[in-house]
Amino acid sequence: MSEQTDSESRKLLGRLRDAMASDIAGQARLDEITKLIADSMGTEVCSIYLFRDEETLELCATQGLNKQAVHQTRMRLGEGLVGRVAQKGRVINAADAPQARGFRFMPETGEEIYSSFLGIPVQRLGEKLGVLVVQSKSKREYSADEVYALEVVAMVLAEMAELGAFVGEGAALSARHQQSVLIRGTTGQEGSAQGHVWLHEPRVVVSNPIADDPERELARLHEAVEDLRVGVDKMLRASEGGDGEQLKVLEAYRMFANSKGWMRRMEEDISLGLSAEAAVEKEQSVARARLEQVQDAYLRERLSDLDDLSNRLLRLLTGQGAETGAEMPADPILVARNIGPAELLEYGRSLKAVVLENGSVGSHAAIVARALAIPLVVHAERITTEALTGDHIMVDGDQGIVHLRPDDTVVSAFREKIAMQAQAQERYASIRDKPAVTRCGQTISLHMNAGLMADLPSLAGSGAEGVGLFRTELQFLVRNQMPRRGELSGIYARVLDAAQGKRVVFRTLDIGSDKVLPYMKPNDEPNPALGWRAIRVGLDKPGVMRMQLQALIRAANGRPLTVMFPFVAQFDEYRRARAEVDKAIAREDKLGHVLPSSLEIGAMLETPSLAFAPPKFFQEVDFLSIGGNDLKQFFFAADRENERVRRRYDTLNVSFLTFIERIVERCVATDTPLSFCGEDAGRPVEAMCFAAIGIRTLSMRPASIGPVKSLLRRANLDDLRKIISDARHRGDQSVRPVVMEWLRAQG
Ligand code: PEP
Numbered sequence: 197m198s199e200q201t202d203s204e205s206r207k208l209l210g211r212l213r214d215a216m217a218s219d220i221a222g223q224a225r226l227d228e229i230t231k232l233i234a235d236s237m238g239t240e241v242c243s244i245y246l247f248r249d250e251e252t253l254e255l256c257a258t259q260g261l262n263k264q265a266v267h268q269t270r271m272r273l274g275e276g277l278v279g280r281v282a283q284k285g286r287v288i289n290a291a292d293a294p295q296a297r298g299f300r301f302m303p304e305t306g307e308e309i310y311s312s313f314l315g316i317p318v319q320r321l322g323e324k325l326g327v328l329v330v331q332s333k334s335k336r337e338y339s340a341d342e343v344y345a346l347e348v349v350a351m352v353l354a355e356m357a358e359l360g361a362f363v364g365e366g367a368a369l370s371a372r373h374q375q376s377v378l379i380r381g382t383t384g385q386e387g388s389a390q391g392h393v394w395l396h397e398p399r400v401v402v403s404n405p406i407a408d409d410p411e412r413e414l415a416r417l418h419e420a421v422e423d424l425r426v427g428v429d430k431m432l433r434a435s436e437g438g439d440g441e442q443l444k445v446l447e448a449y450r451m452f453a454n455s456k457g458w459m460r461r462m463e464e465d466i467s468l469g470l471s472a473e474a475a476v477e478k479e480q481s482v483a484r485a486r487l488e489q490v491q492d493a494y495l496r497e498r499l500s501d502l503d504d505l506s507n508r509l510l511r512l513l514t515g516q517g518a519e520t521g522a523e524m525p526a527d528p529i530l531v532a533r534n535i536g537p538a539e540l541l542e543y544g545r546s547l548k549a550v551v552l553e554n555g556s557v558g559s560h561a562a563i564v565a566r567a568l569a570i571p572l573v574v575h576a577e578r579i580t581t582e583a584l585t586g587d588h589i590m591v592d593g594d595q596g597i598v599h600l601r602p603d604d605t606v607v608s609a610f611r612e613k614i615a616m617q618a619q620a621q622e623r624y625a626s627i628r629d630k631p632a633v634t635r636c637g638q639t640i641s642l643h644m645n646a647g648l649m650a651d652l653p654s655l656a657g658s659g660a661e662g663v664g665l666f667r668t669e670l671q672f673l674v675r676n677q678m679p680r681r682g683e684l685s686g687i688y689a690r691v692l693d694a695a696q697g698k699r700v701v702f703r704t705l706d707i708g709s710d711k712v713l714p715y716m717k718p719n720d721e722p723n724p725a726l727g728w729r730a731i732r733v734g735l736d737k738p739g740v741m742r743m744q745l746q747a748l749i750r751a752a753n754g755r756p757l758t759v760m761f762p763f764v765a766q767f768d769e770y771r772r773a774r775a776e777v778d779k780a781i782a783r784e785d786k787l788g789h790v791l792p793s794s795l796e797i798g799a800m801l802e803t804p805s806l807a808f809a810p811p812k813f814f815q816e817v818d819f820l821s822i823g824g825n826d827l828k829q830f831f832f833a834a835d836r837e838n839e840r841v842r843r844r845y846d847t848l849n850v851s852f853l854t855f856i857e858r859i860v861e862r863c864v865a866t867d868t869p870l871s872f873c874g875e876d877a878g879r880p881v882e883a884m885c886f887a888a889i890g891i892r893t894l895s896m897r898p899a900s901i902g903p904v905k906s907l908l909r910r911a912n913l914d915d916l917r918k919i920i921s922d923a924r925h926r927g928d929q930s931v932r933p934v935v936m937e938w939l940r941a942q943g
């Protein structure tokens with residue numbers, strides 16, 4: 197970079213800072229800035245376009261184009277050169293703009309006399325804010341130095357916009373982070389909630405993007421990077437010999453922390469007049485923009501490592517830690533890019549809802565959110581850039597929609613929905629202690645699914661008869677190392693204490709597939725859902741299973757014990773697992789421990805194969821529970837985690853219901869107790885249909901017990917059975933339409 201560009205650029209930034217500090221309105225400030233830039237760059241035109249909504253850019257200030265066009269000229273994202281700069285987040289530098297690809301002539305601006313065009317995206321940490329343009333009459337391409345200098349200016353503009361320097365009349369000038377925003381994500385856990393944003397990782401605010409003394413800023417940068425390197429090396433030493441995935445991330449951190457290219461770019465930014473933190477943020481913005489473009493998974497991961505590292509560096513430079521002194525709102529809704537299960541558990545039930553920018557339906561955080569019964573929306577794009585701590589937010593987990601800073605109409609519609617839900621809750625509470633007896637006199641036994649100690653208080657409140665599924669993997673997932681036997685038996689004992697004699701079905705460790713323990717070597721399997729998981733891991737590496745069985749026997753300590761093995765696909769797997777229980781009992785007996793007063797050992801029916809096991813299996817197993825989530829995905833060959841297909845097949849599809857009915861018949865023939873414990877058991881219409889085809893025990897989320905019981909108590913299963921049978925004979929694909937019609941007819 198030439199000395200001249202350096203000092204010119206610093207002079208310009210100095211003037212911009214004065215413009216920022218001056219006591220003028222947003223529009224006047226923008227006008228002033230375009231003039232300063234045009235003068236400094238020696239161009240006839242300088243214009244600033246800002247987004248008025250996600251799709252539209254508006255000319256907000258200009259030096260050189262017709263002033264009448266300000267706030268009149270608009271273009272859609274991708275339209276014309278300006279629209280293309282914004283869309284791609286990339287510079288366009290054209291000597292002869294009218295000949296450039298994508299050029300669109302805007303007659304009202306009077307730009308026809310200008311040949312050259314340089315457009316720079318104005319963006320901050322992946323958030324697109326607008327486009328900065330300079331134009332000249334002469335046909336010339338701008339030099340690399342000029343482009344670079346203007347990029348630095350664009351960065352300062354982005355920072356000024358963030359700080360609210362351009363607030364004024366008109367949609368494009370209304371303050372950022374004040375408009376209401378609707379974000380569509382994906383349902384992670386149903387339920388609705390309203391509250392105020394709590395950012396898991398608070399944004400670092402750079403309040404001084406421009407600096408006078410580049411020497412001092414360089415020294416600050418070097419010092420902070422040195423601290424960063426030392427910190428990363430320390431983390432590396434601490435995790436030596438540990439988890440491979442974590443090491444990989446740390447190695448990437450170290451690589452970036454020592455990267456000459458990264459350092460050089462930041463040094464150049466500083467020499468042009470940026471402060472050290474603004475330089476870090478500028479490069480972080482560039483990396484984020486690139487992250488949006490690349491598809492390659494490895495590169496994406498590395499770019500996101502760089503993003504994390506930049507955040508650390510920013511915290512070092514600004515002194516703003518994770519602790520900002522902000523107070524958690526009374527009704528917090530957690531907003532994060534992603535969150536680990538342990539961190540989420542730490543927040544616990546204080547949260548009203550969780551919104552994740554990334555995350556997935558099957559992530560550990562989602563599993564914990566489900567266990568905590570907190571509404572969750574994942575894939576909420578841009579939520580962490582849009583939301584500020586304290587913003588009003590409404591989360592519709594049923595639809596996967598988030599309303600940020602909602603306007604009055606949305607607020608009142610949403611409040612109505614919540615009020616209706618509250619009314620329904622009151623209704624459910626009134627039947628809490630009544631049995632789920634149908635109109636035709638059939639009693640259905642309702643149990644709850646659990647996975648955390650925190651779930652147990654729901655046992656009394658929900659009206660559940662017991663715990664039909666206790667997912668033990670959560671205790672393993674939320675730790676950094678394998679829990680010890682004593683620890684587990686303590687937890688299981690407390691679960692049994694809390695159940696006060698009600699039956700608790702402990703499902704042994706169901707890992708693999710989507711649930712990978714942080715401290716176990718991940719298996720690179722092409723199809724993890726069909727891979728080495730659950731009972732398969734338990735039988736191949738029996739150490740953990742034995743430890744868990746021992747912990748369960750000791751926890752029972754003379755009380756009844758019920759154990760269930762997940763994902764049993766053939767008889768032999770059940771036999772071998774049961775043999776492990778017998779061995780554990782014999783060992784505990786020999787050691788002098790008190791044995792359980794009774795023992796029930798069951799299996800989950802989650803693969804179609806088990807439905808066709810020999811009759812002897814049905815006779816030997818103490819009970820069966822249909823894991824509908826897995827069973828359905830294998831029945832239809834449709835991945836339960838894949839948004840594209842997971843809702844494609846209806847649970848009330850005639851084929852699936854017929855299949856379940858066959859399982860019921862086989863269990864009836866051998867007198868084998870059968871229950872259904874997948875998510876569908878908690879959906880009232882589905883639950884009612886299962887009851888109609890002979891399922892007598894359902895296990896579900898505690899919050900579903902009320903709605904399911906309420907519908908069952910109003911249902912006549914004899915009539916429903918006939919409706920299902922008619923649909924089958926007619927050749928309907930799903931019984932849902934006729935069942936819904938029938939329900940409507942009854943009001
Ligand atoms: C199921 O598959 O239905 C089930 C209950 O187990 P999970 O959802 O834990 O796989």
Ligand code: MG
Nearest residue numbers: 802823825826
């Ligand atoms: Mg399952």
